[in-house]
């Protein structure tokens with residue numbers, strides 16, 4: 321999942337005392353492209369709950385979370401996994417590389 325995999329569909333106050341946003345995202349927990357919905361505690365961030373697995377994902381925008389505005393970042397990142405049959409030394413290197421890519425630490429090298 322990357323920021324381009326998140327589509328903000330709606331962000332409004334409805335009848336609640338706080339803003340609610342509805343998004344479609346590639347969930348970092350269940351791995352499915354799913355609708356999610358949740359409160360917008362600040363103008364730049366939202367906490368949405370995946371409709372499929374009911375886990376929460378935090379979204380961050382540059383200015384205001386509105387439909388069409390890009391999502392700058394999200395948390396948590398998808399936890400990398402490796403097949404148990406991969407040798408440990410190779411698996412450790414692979415998992416470390418995946419963590420570096422998800423944190424954006426390797427972007428300057430490419």
Ligand SMILES: [Zn+2]
Nearest residue numbers: 347350370373
């Ligand atoms: Zn999910």
